[in-house]
Amino acid sequence: MSEPVVAQMGGIPVLILKEGTTRRTGREAIRLNIMVARAISEAVKTTLGPKGMDKMLIDSLGDITVSNDGATILDEMDVQHPIAKLLVEVSKAQDDEVGDGTTTAVVLAGELLKEAEKLLLKNIHPTVIVGGYKRALEKSIEVLRGLARKVDLEDEDTLKKVAMTAMHGKVVAAVKEFFADIAVKAVKQIAEKVGDKWVVDIDYVQMIKKQGGSLLDSKLVYGVIIDKEVVHPGMPKRIENAKIALLNAPLEIEKTEIDAEIRISDPTQMELFREEETRMLREMVEKLKSVGANVVFCQKGIDDLAQHYLAKAGILAVRRVKKSDMEKLARATGARIVTKIEDLSAKDLGGAKLVEERKVAGEKMVFVEGCKNPRAVSILIRGGLEKVVDEAERSLEDALSVVADVIEEPYIVPGGGAPEAAVARALRDYAPQVGGKEQLAIEAFANALESIPRTLAENAGLDPIDIVAELRAAHEKGLHGYGVDVFEGKVLDMYAKGVIDPLAVKIHALRTAVEAAVMILRIDDIMAASRLEEKEKGGKGEKSFGEEETGTEF
Numbered sequence: 001m002s003e004p005v006v007a008q009m010g011g012i013p014v015l016i017l018k019e020g021t022t023r024r025t026g027r028e029a030i031r032l033n034i035m036v037a038r039a040i041s042e043a044v045k046t047t048l049g050p051k052g053m054d055k056m057l058i059d060s061l062g063d064i065t066v067s068n069d070g071a072t073i074l075d076e077m078d079v080q081h082p083i084a085k086l087l088v089e090v091s092k093a094q095d096d097e098v099g100d101g102t103t104t105a106v107v108l109a110g111e112l113l114k115e116a117e118k119l120l121l122k123n124i125h126p127t128v129i130v131g132g133y134k135r136a137l138e139k140s141i142e143v144l145r146g147l148a149r150k151v152d153l154e155d156e157d158t159l160k161k162v163a164m165t166a167m168h169g170k171v172v173a174a175v176k177e178f179f180a181d182i183a184v185k186a187v188k189q190i191a192e193k194v195g196d197k198w199v200v201d202i203d204y205v206q207m208i209k210k211q212g213g214s215l216l217d218s219k220l221v222y223g224v225i226i227d228k229e230v231v232h233p234g235m236p237k238r239i240e241n242a243k244i245a246l247l248n249a250p251l252e253i254e255k256t257e258i259d260a261e262i263r264i265s266d267p268t269q270m271e272l273f274r275e276e277e278t279r280m281l282r283e284m285v286e287k288l289k290s291v292g293a294n295v296v297f298c299q300k301g302i303d304d305l306a307q308h309y310l311a312k313a314g315i316l317a318v319r320r321v322k323k324s325d326m327e328k329l330a331r332a333t334g335a336r337i338v339t340k341i342e343d344l345s346a347k348d349l350g351g352a353k354l355v356e357e358r359k360v361a362g363e364k365m366v367f368v369e370g371c372k373n374p375r376a377v378s379i380l381i382r383g384g385l386e387k388v389v390d391e392a393e394r395s396l397e398d399a400l401s402v403v404a405d406v407i408e409e410p411y412i413v414p415g416g417g418a419p420e421a422a423v424a425r426a427l428r429d430y431a432p433q434v435g436g437k438e439q440l441a442i443e444a445f446a447n448a449l450e451s452i453p454r455t456l457a458e459n460a461g462l463d464p465i466d467i468v469a470e471l472r473a474a475h476e477k478g479l480h481g482y483g484v485d486v487f488e489g490k491v492l493d494m495y496a497k498g499v500i501d502p503l504a505v506k507i508h509a510l511r512t513a514v515e516a517a518v519m520i521l522r523i524d525d526i527m528a529a530s531r532l533e534e535k536e537k538g539g540k541g542e543k544s545f546g547e548e549e550t551g552t553e554f
Contacts, residue, residue: 021530024525050486054068133517139427139430213384
């Protein structure tokens with residue numbers, strides 16, 4: 001426990017921080033933070049690359065997650081230390097922005113701090129290291145842009161290779177070509193041109209998971225799958241050339257907002273009251289019929305009597321459809337969501353070749369297929385085990401994200417640690433031009449970058465020293481496309497092997513890693529208030545995070 005912060009005023013000690021507050025300052029604070037960051041980095045390091053291992057995470061309820069996706073692992077880990085939480089934020093930022101490269105970003109942040117620690121031991125000030133890292137980052141991005149190749153968006157073969165690279169080493173690796181094909185078709189279908197730029201929002205790719213069958217039973221639907229069943233058994237279960245109405249209004253008589261009392265003195269009045277309700281519901285259904293709708297998706301409820309009239313009219317109806325699904329239906333079918341049934345007109349209807357209720361894994365679902373030019377699509381993911389289906393969804397999300405990245409910014413770089421090796425070599429040439437102590441920080445940055453090919457080699461059971469030496473030799477000869485082929489255990493041309501990453505993923509991983517490392521290096525004082533539980537327990541129990549023992553725990 002460190003001493004409380006005390007100021008001396010005329011011989012009287014004045015307590016500045018509350019009792020129970022722990023404080024770490026200077027080198028000790030930086031050393032502790034680096035140790036925690038490296039522990040997190042080491043935890044995900046073994047998952048990097050096609051030969052990376054998986055992690056099993058068990059939460060407090062006993063639910064199991066098996067994954068080698070960096071963002072998922074860190075998200076599921078119940079970390080305590082604030083620096084550990086900061087690295088979880090790094091992976092989330094990477095995942096939200098580009099959808100891939102989360103492990104790379106965290107491993108790089110850990111390696112940058114490891115290299116910085118060596119410089120700190122040589123009495124180089126953290127500010128000098130931060131300055132060197134920032135200059136190295138700018139140079140790295142410049143080198144990466146010089147390495148990148150432009151991609152034609154019609155070149156589906158290259159887009160598939162990008163998707164397959166993202167799925168290497170995942171559960172779906174055996175069927176990665178099949179999944180890559182689905183990912184490319186889905187992203188190309190929802191891509192939109194805004195001005196002279198392409199924009200892809202992968203939220204418009206709906207993923208429905210159903211256990212059972214094999215991964216190869218997964219399919220892409222040019223439309224939307226609604227995880228609901230048709231409301232009435234008397235309704236048709238299949239409608240071709242569907243005219244679809246989307247309603248954000250209930251097909252039922254709503255109760256009044258205020259408490260109202262209706263006094264009935266005669267039984268015939270009761271009958272009239274019921275008849276009026278029936279007439280109103282019949283009018284709603286007649287309105288749907290008159291505009292030509294034969295399929296209705298309703299966000300609210302549908303009254304039993306309205307269901308009866310809809311069934312008599314031969315209209316297929318689904319109720320309580322999620323808002324997000326309604327938006328996807330509107331984009332896919334071209335229909336307009338109507339909030340007042342009286343306003344519905346024929347031009348508000350959407351179209352689909354087929355609307356059908358099918359049974360998938362024992363559950364009924366409604367498939368809206370064959371939309372003319374859908375701006376939203378669906379992927380039905382199948383698999384033998386629930387955990388396999390979950391991991392298949394995560395892999396497919398990565399594949400969709402990287403294809404979307406290439407469509408939005410059409411540049412690619414080789415995979416297998418090739419860009420990191422090329423940038424490291426360029427930085428070693430650049431460092432002497434900068435000179436001074438910053439030169440050492442830039443060289444440290446180059447060493448940290450080489451940890452990516454080194455880790456790829458380690459995870460594949462290869463000799464990392466031999467591989468990095470071979471890789472350096474190849475890049476000295478100007479073979480900038482050469483990276484680590486973990487399957488053959490050699491340094492080969494990654495473009496020829498079809499191992500390709502989007503430029504956007506690499507640049508973003510570098511940026512987030514440097515931002516995290518810089519933030520951690522600039523902290524030289526940690527003041528932690530005492531925990532509430534400790535006060536309640538009379539100061540016993542858990543230690544605060546500033547104490548030594550928490551260094552290896554996260």
